[in-house]
Amino acid sequence: MRVARVLATAVAVALLLAGCGGSDEPPRPSGRITLATGNVGGVYADYGAGYADLIERRLPDASARVLHTGGSVDNLRRVDTGQAKAGFALADSAADAVAGRPPFSRQLPVVALAALYDNYVQLVVRADSPVRGAKALRGLRVSVGAEGSGTALIAERILKVAGLSPDDDVTSLRLDVRQSATALAAGRIDAFFWSGGLPTGAITDLRRSTTVRLVDLGDVVGELTRSYGELYTETTVPAVVYGAAQSAVTTVSVPNFLVVRRDMPDSEAYWLTRLLFEGQPRLIRAHPEARRLDRRMAIATHPLELHPGAARWYRESHP
Numbered sequence: 001m002r003v004a005r006v007l008a009t010a011v012a013v014a015l016l017l018a019g020c021g022g023s024d025e026p027p028r029p030s031g032r033i034t035l036a037t038g039n040v041g042g043v044y045a046d047y048g049a050g051y052a053d054l055i056e057r058r059l060p061d062a063s064a065r066v067l068h069t070g071g072s073v074d075n076l077r078r079v080d081t082g083q084a085k086a087g088f089a090l091a092d093s094a095a096d097a098v099a100g101r102p103p104f105s106r107q108l109p110v111v112a113l114a115a116l117y118d119n120y121v122q123l124v125v126r127a128d129s130p131v132r133g134a135k136a137l138r139g140l141r142v143s144v145g146a147e148g149s150g151t152a153l154i155a156e157r158i159l160k161v162a163g164l165s166p167d168d169d170v171t172s173l174r175l176d177v178r179q180s181a182t183a184l185a186a187g188r189i190d191a192f193f194w195s196g197g198l199p200t201g202a203i204t205d206l207r208r209s210t211t212v213r214l215v216d217l218g219d220v221v222g223e224l225t226r227s228y229g230e231l232y233t234e235t236t237v238p239a240v241v242y243g244a245a246q247s248a249v250t251t252v253s254v255p256n257f258l259v260v261r262r263d264m265p266d267s268e269a270y271w272l273t274r275l276l277f278e279g280q281p282r283l284i285r286a287h288p289e290a291r292r293l294d295r296r297m298a299i300a301t302h303p304l305e306l307h308p309g310a311a312r313w314y315r316e317s318h319p
Helices: 002-018 043-058 072-081 091-099 150-161 177-186 201-207 218-228 266-278 280-286 288-292 308-317
Strands: 031-036 062-067 086-090 110-126 141-143 171-173 191-196 212-214 233-237 249-261
Touching: 031 043, 031 072, 043 062, 043 086, 043 110, 043 266, 043 280, 043 288, 072 086, 072 091, 072 110, 072 150, 072 249, 086 091, 086 110, 086 150, 091 110, 091 150, 091 249, 110 150, 110 177, 110 201, 110 233, 110 266, 110 288, 110 308, 141 177, 150 191, 150 218, 150 249, 177 191, 177 201, 201 212, 218 233, 218 249, 249 266, 266 280, 266 308, 280 288
Parallel strands: 031 062, 031 086, 141 171, 141 191
Antiparallel strands: 086 249, 110 191, 110 212, 110 249, 233 249
């Protein structure tokens, strides 16, 4: 899978360099720019807050507003309807959106400005829990993520390949990451899924009051990647992410994109893309996952097309 992504990136670079474009700087956008982010306590919310601050600093005629949402599925819908100019979305949710597959009722006209970083699926339990794999969740109370989230999409897929029904074999709840952490600490649930960058603030905060650990998902990763394709990559959450008491665990990662409508003006897409890279040090202060933003890999946005305005910036900024 990683080889395929590298090859896709090489093709995208070649196409960009083959393009032509003037060197005149396009006009800076103005007006309200709403960013659809995600749950408070998640990486989307922190990254989006940093990006909104950057927009207001660098675009004097624009204002930025952060919209906290359920997550990827919700964000794609809000971008489609114009409630948000841009939003964060996972590649698997985006693939369903452009194909018009459930949970979407039709094809959405969304494209990408950049691939940002990879999300890691994290299944969190109390340290003394007997759960050592996804298949051990049978009969337990499990938060599968907020309504409209990419977490809920992949959690239900994991349960399915584990041979579990979210409705019959587990008691599933749809809580956001902070609600999930609070419920686990209080003993109201036995486990929760989260798909996010590393580290996730809500999990880091939870560890200050409750001894928790991540569950190794090696028992389902193979079947998940075989059943749902190339957008999932087997990977590892290193032990160091959440402290010495946590062992490294096998899981899957999924790319994250910044998405917009296909009909966004080229000049606006150009500037929103440019600001990501020129303001990267400020974004890193908002969340360390911004360190992963890389101009060469950012154009690898399969299954989404790259917006022409974004493509222009990548082409003109290429050394």
